[in-house]
Amino acid sequence: MTLNQTFSLADVAPHNTSESLWCIIDSRVYDLTDFFESHPGGEFVLLQVGGKDATTDFYSLHRQAVLEKYGSLCIGAVENEEAQVIRPHPGDLSIVPYAEPAWLTPQFESPYYNESHRRLQKAMRVFTDTWVTPEAQEKEISGERISLGLIQRMADANILGMRVGPGPHLHGRSILNGVLCGEDVDYFHDLIVSQELVRATARGFWDGNMVGMTISLTAVLQHASPDLKEEVQRDCLSGKKTICLAVSEAFAGSDVANIRTAAEKTRDGQFYVVNGTKKWITNGTWCDYFVTAVNTGNGLSVLLIHRSEGLATKAIKTSYSPAAGTAFVTFDDVKVPVRNLLGEEGKGLKVILSNFNHERWMVTCAGVRMSRIVVEECMKWSNQRLVFGKRLAEQPVIRAKLAKMISLVEAMQAWLEHTTFQMTRMSHASQNEHLAGPIGLLKMYCSRCAHEIAELAVHVFGGRSLTQTGMGSVIEMFHRTTEFDAILGGSEDIIGDMAVRKAMKRFPKSML
Ligand code: HEM
Structure with a gap:
């Protein structure tokens, strides 16, 4: 992009044919001569705006990000005109109403977050915008799969x-080059990391970005x-x-106790010696370690299994990106040293359950932030899309949908x-x-x-919510994948039921 050269409106006007096609967008001049034939929206619309200011037409159909991507088409600026559109920089907070949680909104205060949380949020936003989102x-x-370079950077x-x-x-670890000491990390820092990383708006990649480790390494650590x-x-x-978690099987999902993968001493x-299969194993296609639920004859046990002879993984095609590395895993006489038993033999359920709360809470952190991103997308679109000669947001029916979405996301x-x-x-x-029930209900x-927000969005x-590219791509991805959160870490019906059963156990014995 070059802004050194300036043009008057009269300079731009003659460039209105396929031989030389220019237009103005937000005070900048674009040469579309070599681009218009490959324009995803067709040649015709560009020929119509040749030599003219196309700002209104452009922003009713595209996001600023398109101009950033095609910055090389910009040949200069219009003299004496100032750009009106805000160009985002890595790390910026959104200024769209409700696009950030209240604690990141200048007018509001929060009792939960201190300076270290704010420092971490800033650094994580820059990190995500710079390194995670593009990949x-x-x-x-x-x-x-995620690159080794990004894993190393993280x-x-x-x-x-x-x-x-x-x-x-x-x-003893310093987080993001001194932003925070490892000793000071609490669950609000944890929440911030989840909520910032998910802003890369790529659901398969998000799960591929070490979710397997998040839900399994804890079992090893404990x-x-x-x-x-x-x-x-x-x-x-x-x-x-x-590392990844290998619990679910074709025979056993939420009913973990029915696991058939057998381990015999x-x-x-x-x-x-382990024999059996596992299904839907996130990151499994490329992981080295598998925290695996097995039947040891005396009950459920958990083994840390290294990728070794007899262990094979095959990608499963799902409705989201293979970047998640979802695998079918086969164990064929895999020899595992007894030192790799996690917890006690026959008491594996305790090992598996010990991390479920954090997993469910983490899935919720990400889901809530994604829902907010969808609200932001809808707010932007309602503001920019012109329909029947008015902005979409001028239709009461659209405002009612936005109100519903905002109230849901704020409550979450x-x-x-x-x-x-x-x-x-x-x-x-x-x-x-004390929190297994409440976290289950929260999730x-x-x-x-999120299901309701997806439908409203x-x-x-x-029609744009059906296409994987262009303006509606975030909505398309969210609508296609948000239902996964109702299943991951325990189906919502089962964990809801678990929460009520736990509450009933605490019910006073005497009649009330
Ligand atoms: C620098 C100038 C332009 C570039 C680089 C550009 C690029 C693109 C791209 C990448 C898309 C695919 C959808 C997306 O990613 O948002 C698109 C779609 C489209 N563009 Fe452009 N465009 C430009 C100017 C214009 C102008 C001035 C108009 C209208 C006068 C226009 C009309 C359209 C239409 C109608 C679509 C299809 C949108 C849809 O159905 O959602 N484009 N353009």
Whole structure:
């Protein structure tokens, strides 16, 4: 893009044919001569605006990001005119109403966040805008796994460690080059990392971005022997190796107790021999370690299995991007040293359940932020789209949909923050005792709200919500994938039921 050269309106006007085609957008002059034949919206519309100011037409159909991408078409600026459109920079907060949670809105205060949270949010936003979003957008389409370069970058900044939540694994580590000490990390920092990373708006890539580690490394940190824990923590948090959770099977999803993958001890008692299959294993196509639920004959047990002879993975085609690395895993006489048992034999359910709260809460953090991004998209579109000669937002029916969406997202964030605050005040054991029910209900509520927001957004965007490119692409992705959150980490019906059963157990014995 060059703005050194300036043109008058009279200079631009003659360039209105296919031989030389210029137009003005927001005080900048674009030479479309070599572009108009490949324009995704067709040649005709561009020939119509040749030599003219096309600002209104352009912004009723495109986002500023299109101009950033095609910046090389810009040949200069219109003399004595100022640009009106705001050009975002990495790290910027959105100024669209309700696009940021209240604590990031200057007029409001929050009791939950201190200066360290604000520093982390700023640094995470710059990191996501600069390094994550460009790769996420590319890989979501190509379906390739996250690059080793980005994993390394996250490892160096200790973002990988942050993704497992607060704890001793972060002690002695500096987060994002001194923004925060690992010892000071709490669940609000954890929430910020999840909510900022998901802004890359690429659902398959988001799951591919180490979600497998988030939901499985914790089992190793809490239940492995000290030397195994040390080894795996070092491998995973340095980005050298990757790890995933292998629980669900064709035979057993939320009914974990029905798992058929079997582990039998060798006669010398040195190894388990594992046989069976696992299905829907996020990141499984490329992971090195598998935290695997197995049937040891005396109940459910959990083994840390290294990718080794007899372990094969195959990609499963799902409705979202293969960048998530969703796998079908086969274990064919895989030999696993007994030291790789996590927790006690036959008591694996405890190991699996011990991380479910954090997983469900993390899924909720991301889902709430994605819902807010959808609200932002709808607000922008309603403001820019002209229909029947008016902005979409001038139609009361559209405003009613926006009101519904905003109120849902604000309610979700408020309940999420309230729950997060309780987490900061409880030990891991107390969380398991007192928060399993409330987190289950929170997740259920948020996945229902997201479902409703997706439906409303489709109505606001119309046909554009069906296309994977252009203005409605975020809505298309959200509508296609948000329902996953009702399933991941436990189906919403089951966790809702679990929450009520837990509450009924605490019901007073005497009649009321
Ligand atoms: C620098 C100038 C322009 C560039 C680089 C450009 C680029 C694009 C791109 C990349 C798309 C695909 C959708 C998207 O990513 O948003 C698109 C769609 C479209 N463009 Fe342009 N465009 C330009 C100017 C214009 C102008 C001035 C008009 C109208 C007068 C126009 C009309 C359209 C239409 C009708 C579509 C299809 C949109 C839809 O159905 O959602 N474009 N353009």
